[in-house]
Amino acid sequence: MGQACFVMKCGGSTLAELPDLFYRDLQKLQSEGMIPVIVHGGGPAISEILSKLNIETEFVNGLRKTNEAVLDVVEMVLSGKINKEIVRKIQQNGAKALGLSGVDGMLIQAEPVENAAEVGFVGEVTRVNAELLQSIIGLGFMPVIAPLGLDLHGQRYNINADTAAGAVASHLDVEQMIVVTDVPGIMNGDKRILPEVTVDKIDGMIRSGEIYGGMIPKVRAAVQCIQGQVKRVVIVDGKEPGILSRVLSGERIGTRIVKDVGAER
Template identity: 65%
Template sequence: MTQISNQQQRTASAYVIKCGGSTLAALPEDFFREMKELAEEGFVPVIVHGGGPAISETLNRLGIESEFVGGLRKTSEAVLDVVEMVLAGKINKEIVRRIQLSGAKAVGLSGADGRLIEAEPVPNAHEVGLVGNVTRVNAQLIQSLVDMGYVPVIAPVGLGKDGAQRYNINADTAAGAVASQLGVSRLVVVTDVPGILRTDGEGVKRVLPVVTVAEIEAMIASGEIYGGMIPKVRAAMECIQGEVQEVLIVNGAEPGILRQAVAEGSAGTRIVR
């Protein structure tokens, strides 16, 4: 009985961070130091990262054509080779190194490792190629690493049920699936903005503490949310699935932001269903 209780306690202490690869690699040392301190207190992060700009740069350098269809990268076998190389190789290991330099323990994984993420073709696969939707997450493998005090760093490349076909998976949907399978109700999206801003009656832009998905859609339609903020909030909304009830958008460069987000839930903007 005690063993089960302790496992439940550890499960509750895991939290999921979603971040772009370039954003996470550019964060200040204080962010990773704070991550280490929280891990020592029992709050162990599970990181799911992207890396779109680095993938595009590498594809261009290699002369491989790539385009986006409905926000998804059209993925051929040649493009997928680059996606896997950049995400599971370069970016994943850069993040692992930064975490370990802070004194914390980290393990880099892709969805192929230990069948961590299983996927099936998206409905419009005839348009986008080898892009997948998550069908299963090996939560036991993730939780085992968390229980040992390791920070799992996950690149969103998945395998089909047969274990042969690889799939390129959107990092936002992958993060939401990982969080849901771990039973995590709040997912933290680390960006370079403090949250969703709204201009008040005095003409001052202030961070919205709480906003619903419906309110965000209305703000996009009205033009209150515009430009580069639109993909950020849409990406955050993609993370709300399954057990995930809310997503917290925070600026990773702010001092103490991780503790506020994880332990207090008082930072940035909370997006709720």
């Protein structure tokens, strides 16, 4: 890998609600030569526009069923509205950002997921153009990526943001990824934050009820980010002051999800 970078995944609605303090932390890291690569989602905003347009939407095993009409809205909302909102916010706080989707420069190549017959144009990542990202980083800009992909025939695909973030991190040889949410980490039934948990333990904790409710999709999403080179994901609350700088400096904050115990040795 060339210039130092780290990969951060965040939901579009979460990013919109984060205080300027968070964006100033991004600017500080960029000025110090640690360039963030941001992969964002936007599920709620997509659902809202689909509803306004009277386009039916449903989920199959957590993946949005995507036909061409849904795909048009996904691309419009992710690449247009949300991506540019994030770029504007970053630039308003003195940092340099460049927004793009996985379609641009064949950044994210994809193929249909296994159950494409059920979910339509939902893709899994086959390749990430890491050279393009390194070029953008080398120019001093932080890439802000909307998770769409393209196959070699030019077909667009809707890609789960967590899957896309994990693939981007892995292709950039990043071992740690930061997932910014609106909670301070994974909490158990006693409302205590779990400092570290392995992927293997998570299903058991969900079955036992130790991880429950709205925490389940956040945890499962973080697990999706652990692929390839990515050995751990840190879940943190974006409203905590200086949260990214603190994680990158080694402070144990939030919850670390590790591939296995050996990954941290």
